[in-house]
Amino acid sequence: MQIVETVLALILTLGILVTLHEAGHFWVARRCGVKVLRFSVGFGKPLFSWYDRQGTEFAVAAIPLGGYVKMLDEREGPVPEELKDQSFNSKSPSKRIAIAAAGPIANFLFAIAAYWLLSVVGFTTVAPIVGEVSQGSVAERVGLTSGMEIHQVDGRRVTSWRDVNMRLLERTGEFGEVIIDVSQNGNRGTLRGALGGWSLSEDTPNPLREFGVTPWRPDVPAVLGEISPGGRAEAGGLKSGDRVVAVDGKPVADWFELVAFIRDAPETPLELTVERGGRTEEIRVTPAERTADDGSVTGFVGAGVSEVTWPDHVLRDVSYGPLAAIPNAVSETWGDTRLTLVAIKKMVTGLLSPTNLSGPITIARIAEASVSSGFEDFIRFLAYLSVSLGVLNLLPIPVLDGGHIVYYTIEAIRRKPLSEQAQAFGLRIGMAMILTLMVFALYNDLMRL
16 A cells, blocks of 8 residues: 555656646747647656647656657658748747746746745744764764754754755765854854764765764653554553553663564563553563564564654744745745755765665655655655756756757857757767666665665
C-alpha cells in the first residue's frame, strides 16, 4: 500500500510542476504567434487527449516523468505555406529566447505564489533552540551552548531548523567565518567562529548533526500510542495510553530507553511494569524478531509512541499581511535558488559529494512524506522542487531550455544561426550529460534504499 501511495505522490508532484513548466512555454508561444501542435504532460503514448479551438492537442501520456510542448517548426517537417509565419523557426531570436525561458520563469513564479500563500495563511514552527552540542564540533568552536535560540545565520533570519539547515548547507566545505545571532535567558548576542572546511557525509548528509548541534526536543515519556493489530503488544495485553515505568524491574526513563530494551530482546520474554488508570500492572510481552538489511537482528512489539505536545514557549506563529508577504515570498524563492546554485557549484568543485544527487525514487519518497505531513510541508516541498526545476532547466546544456537560450543568443549576436552540424553535436553532448546524470541519480536512489 505504501508503494502505491509513494507512486501516486510522485505522479501528483511531477504532474503539477511539469504542467506549470510547460504552461509557461505554451502561454508565451501563443502570444508570440507560434502554433502549438501538442501540450503533453508525460511521455509516450497518450492515455487520453482533447483539442481546443485552435487545433492544439492536450494530452496526458503514460510515462509521468516530464512533458513537452510541440510547436510548428519547419526543421521537424514540411509546413504549409499559409502557416509558415506561425512556425517556431520563423520567429526572431528574442521571441524564441522568451519562449524557452518561459518554462523556468513559470517555476519561479509558482514558488513565489506558494510562499506568498503560506506567508498570508500563516503557520506555526518550532523555534531553533539548541539541545546538545557535540564536543570538538564547529558548533562548539563557534560558542553555541544548550538552550540558545538561533535567530540569524550570516545575517539572514531563521525561524525554524529547516532555515538553519539551509543556511548551513550553503557553507559546507568552506573555511571562512560563520556569524550566528542567538539569545538565551532574555540576552541577545552574536557568535563568530571559523568553519574550518567542515563537510557533509556522503551517505546521509545532515548539516545540523555534522555541524555539531542536536535540536532541543521535549521529553518523550514511555507512553504507548497506537497498537498494531495482531502484534506482540496487542497479544500481551498492552493498550494505548499505557505508561511503561520498568522492564524486568529496571526503571524506564523515557520512550527511547523503552525502545532500546525491546530492540535488544528479540524473542525474549520481558516483564513490563505498566501504569494504567491509576494502577500498576505487570504484563509479559515477547518482542518479535526482525532482521535488518545489514544482518542485525532486533526486537519489536508493534506499538507507537503517544503524541508529544510541544510547550508553547518554543512555538512561533509566522504570518504576514498580503503586501508584506510579497517580499518575503521573493526572498524565500531567492534563498532556494541560491541554495540550488551553491549545491551545483560545490558538487562540481568537489566540496559536496555527488552522492547527494537524487532521482525519481528519492523525490517520490519525499513527496509521499510531505503529502502525509500536511498542506504546509507539501506546498514547501513543491515550491523548493519547482525552483530546482527552474534552475536546472536554465543551465547552459544543450537539450535543456538554457542550452536553447545560448543557441538563440549566439544567433542574435552573429545575425545567423549556428550550423545544423554544430547544433546536432551539441545535442548529442547534452543528451549524453543528461542521461549520465539520470543514471547516476537513479543509482544513488537505489543505494539509499
